[in-house]
Amino acid sequence: MNWTAKARAATTTAVAAARAKPGPVASAAPNANVRTSNGLKEFLWLISDIERARVLDLGPVWQSTINFFIERGYRISTEDLLRSWKDFLATEEEHLRQAPVGESGERISQGALADKFLQTALQYPEDSYHGILAWDLFDYLDGELLPRVMQRLYKMLCPGGSVLAQFHSRAPERFHRCRLVDKQTIELLPAPTIAVHARVFQNREILDIFGEFRTSKTFVGRDQVREALFLK
């Protein structure tokens, strides 16, 4: 179902009409650490019709985020992908350091590392989630890992499922983790840097990495952070 189809369906039922499609919110949040997320509103609207929708948050686990989804009857899973990637690289580095000289001397390519990482990460069956939250993730992933992750996410999503992603228009001053405050607000929490900002994506590049997805919608905030919502 795309946005048009969903809007058309929403007008036919009284229940759906009660929670009409949200419009964009123009004002930015007064607090610098809190930002209004129109992408989140749209994301929640998309999954609102699905009974006990399954949502995967690819960031750290937060009490507020868990509560938010549980209270609404959703099923929430979390997997901190950036943290897992960092831990994986640290473990690999340690193995290399401890290997005897001359043994395992060949260089491991980034592609091979990415494949090895995905043997343990994002291990979910196909069509298992209706929505995936990926704030502050794709900007930080390695060039070899990113397309593989996208491929995996696409498989994990149910048909009609959506991914909410966030992209910076310039390199952020510091590393943040995102926490959900309410249905249109997220909180940016300064955190120790666990990954270096890899690159700034142009709009065309964003569309390319989500090439398999059917439709997309982009929101640009006053802070020049772009939120992109993609539908399978």
Add this chain to the structure above:
Amino acid sequence: MWRKPNEAKPSSPASNTLAPAPMKLQETPREVAVQSSSVSPTPVVAVAPPPIAAAILAAPAPQASGSANGGPSTISAGLKIRGEITGTSDLTIDGDAQGKIRLTNGCVTVGPNGRVTADIDARDIVINGTVQGNLKASGSVRLGPSSHVEGSVLTPRIGIDDGARLRGNVEMTRLGETPSAAPEPAKVPAAVRVAAASAREE
């Protein structure tokens, strides 16, 4: 005027505090094999010296709180337990535990040094260490700031401190309700098990 009437001071917390444990195990590192036999109906066969066996097999009589039996049993740092742990008293794990932990009327606490590879089924569960396995609680689950859990959480109440790590899903049950979902086989990675269980429920 604003002074509140004198109230009796709350007594020391009953179940969640780690009172000095009379049955605390020896600190010297050793490995204890507690294997569940597939032939015998009783799940626990302790092949260990008496004091350790007493600690593992937990309290003799069911109580509302395990601490009433003389404090929680403790698997100290440096100890490794393999097999099934059942009982009704509280248990603190600061060492390594593998297998299955079922304390339906007790509180299981995994300390900062604790490493558990097991499904945990208890009244209350407090995690400050590392757990690979599903957590099922009829009371509450608390994930401390240094906790790292890979598996699903099934509980009526959950508390998550900042810094906690969880890879798996969270499902809520009604308070006091005993979660009926059986844990999945341990061979499959936790994330796969979680998602597969969700898919089956559909």
